[in-house]
Amino acid sequence: MRKWILIVIVGIVVIAVGVYFLVPRIKKVEVEGPREVKIVVRAKGTATEHWKADCFDEAAKVLNAELKSEGDNRTVVIEKMFDDPDWGDYVRSFVMAADAGIAPDIVLGGHEHIAVYSTAGYIMPLADSVSEIKGMYPEFDDVIEGLWDSCQLRGKIWAIPQDIEARPFYFNKPKLKELGWSDAEIKALPEKIRKGEYTLDDMIATAKEAIARGVVKPAHGYWHRPKRGNDFYQYYFAYGGIFYDPDQDKLVIVKDALEKWYAFQRRIVDEGITPENFIGTDWRIWHDTVSHGKALFWNGGSWQWGEWAKLYVKDEGGQDYLFKNVGYALQPPGVRGKSGGTLSHPTVYMVTTEKASGRGDKDLVVRLLARATTKELNTKHAVESTHIGILKSQADYAPYKEDRFLSDVIYMLDYNYFLPNHTMFSTWEDAVWEGMRASELGDRSPKDSAARAIKLLKSELGDDFIVK
Amino acid sequence: MKLKIVISRIIPYLLLILFTLPIIIGYVWILISTFSTRTYGLLPVDKDGKFGGFTLSNWSFLFEPEIWIVTFNTLILALGLTIGVVIVSMMAGYALSRIKFPGRKAFLSLTLILHAFPTVTLLIAIYFVLRWIALIPVLGRNIPIIGGFGYNTLGGVILVSIAIQLPLGIWLMKGFFDEVSWDMERAALIDGCSRFRTWWDVMLPQIKPGIAALSIFSFIQGWGSFIIPYTYMVNASRATVATYLNNLLSETAPTNYSMLASVGLFQLLPVLIFYIFTQKYLLSIFAGGVKGAA
Secondary structure (H helix, E strand, O other): OHHHHHHHHHHHHHHHHHHHHHHHHOOOOOOOOOEEEEEEEEEEOOHHHOHHHHHHHHHHHHHHHHHHHHOOOEEEEEEEEEEOOOHHHHHHHHHHHHHOOOOOOEEEEEOOHHHHHHHHOOEOOOEOOHHHHHHHOHHHHOEOHHHHHHHEEOOEEOEEEEEEOOOOEEEEHHHHHHOOOOHHHHHHHHHHHHHOOOOHHHHHHHHHHHHHOOOOOOOOOEEOOOOOOHHHHHHHHHOOOOOEEOOOOEEEEOHHHHHHHHHHHHHHHHOOOOOOOOOOOOHHHHHHHHHOOOOOEEEOOHHHHHHHHHHHOOOOOOHHHHHHHEEEEOEOOOOOOOOOEEEOOOEEEEEEOHHHHOOOOHHHHHHHHHHHOOHHHHHHHHHHHOOEOOEHHHHHOHHHHOOHHHHHHHHHHHHEEOOOOOOOHHHHHHHHHHHHHHHHHOOOOHHHHHHHHHHHHHHHHHHHEEEO | OHHHHHHHHHHHHHHHHHHHHHHHHHHHHHHHHHOEOEEEOOEEEOOOOOEOOEOOHHHHHHHOHHHHHHHHHHHHHHHHHHHHHHHHHHHHHHHHHHOOOOOHHHHHHHHHHHHHOOHHHHHHHHHHHHHHHHOOOOOOOOEOOOEOOOOOOHHHHHHHHHHHHHHHHHHHHHHHHHHOOHHHHHHHHHOOOOHHHHHHHHHHHHOHHHHHHHHHHHHHHHHOOOHHHHHHOOOHHHOOHHHHHHHOOOOOOOOOHHHHHHHHHHHHHHHHHHHHHHHHHHHHHHHOOOOOOO
């Protein structure tokens, strides 16, 4: 018995060692002739954003026809992964796959992911300059100039813009009318915000009045985003805050702006226009409340307009209902005279390295991206998901122009700003979020929260951080 | 006197009904939802809020190939987990119960500590192990059906699930072996049986209820497994029924709860049927002991 056990064990060891050393040395024989190139695409989004992944099916058809006419023996086959986990899970899943060498070839992400992914060697640079990327394919030359800023890091282009959005300040028109505002005054509100004549202080005063006069229920005067996200940085910006100093390549906190932002978060609760313990409210409750006219003012994303129309107020008339009841403007400034603004967060397609994906043919991957960056495909996505277009040619493209909401909000891009592409930005975000949360919940005073956030950032970021 | 007896018999039933009612209502809601466009409480309603709105459309997912892929994967995971856990637990449980060897006590303590670890704390460390396994030729990524034992393979998920389930299995099996009389084993050894034959022919038949119970328990665990396939499969939405179900929930978009209930019921049905027919054996886990103890 023992003899047999010994023989079996020795046999297993010999086979295992043999396989371990020999198999990697057996080279695959390159087969001449037709070859399928699998390109894996990973994207995330809601049901209305399915074109983020589906555009590649259309692009592959065009590319394959081109390859055939050129006599290239390769055929592109697309494999898509499209779902809607939260961003944390989405990024974790990609990082683990990339680290294990089985990442997708194209990954959709926020532009701020470029810094971390490129530093880790997960994604490859696409060009050394804006002029170079524009010269590669006519589709890339069509991309709105300013968007390349969000795709650059260390002088290279690392990504191709996919979509962009505004984060409007929304208001309920019938409620303002009930409050005594005339149609002309309601119509003029976006322009007043743009010029800096209507500030966050004015918004608080209006919301308080609406509650006092029973136009809206208590704590339904102003609803900000219910969960952690980029939208909150708009208040910091409204009070004069900046994120980054490009000359010194350092992350920045403007102390005065941070304190004022935190004070604003607490004030909206103290004034009774936002519910106590509001942070963490379920998104579905939030969407249902704001889209059905139960709140006077709220801050959201342009893409949410499409979600409300298709998923929340479809039975009431969809976009027609929204146009009748909801108005939109830039985010009001915190300082009178300062223009309103909006934070844009372009999502971008990044191409993974051979090491991260375990596959080659990256020339085809980039070419596929070009074929997916067309006014036809991008407009399908823009219209269905109410995201703003990324191509210059879309401005004159009828299906895009005919979309009333997109045409209305496109001016907001003249007042937008981006998050920085800095490897340590997530640390910055963690620290300021914790301070904001503590201020709004009343756990700490705004000043104390700001001091703590700055102290934390100094210790965590060291030389990468400056206070202004 | 008679009244007292009646009351003493009725009260426990009333209490049981009271405590199980929320669960029963939950199941009833799931059942109703699967055949309704929407529900108001337990009442199926149409889009105008009136009684009606019955539909079979919530079961349309059965005609998509994805659901059958994930069901097959889940079945392989549950079976793989069951086979792995039962085989290793039977052998380890016997050794720990009957054989004295250096480090036995330490091994038992360590197993218990491992059982106390929440899975989530081990996720990153296990990832590195799986990533390393994936580099091993053939074993890592090239085994039919289960893919291999590395990261992003069903086999890898099975391997990790077995490891996490093993402490419980080993302790259970050890408990069952402890209950078997030494006399029977001694008689077998005196009659010339080897240790292996004693274990196989004499001991295992004595703990059949335990093996059955552990098999059922492991299968149910594997069938409902979420966090491990969700973490170690890149395309998590196509990994198992539980991850597929999770994919129906969006962070911001409204959820189609009727569809969710249908997939939930689809996932639940095999377990419910399995449980109804095997609960006698499952309960022996909690009762302990050998054949007939349950």
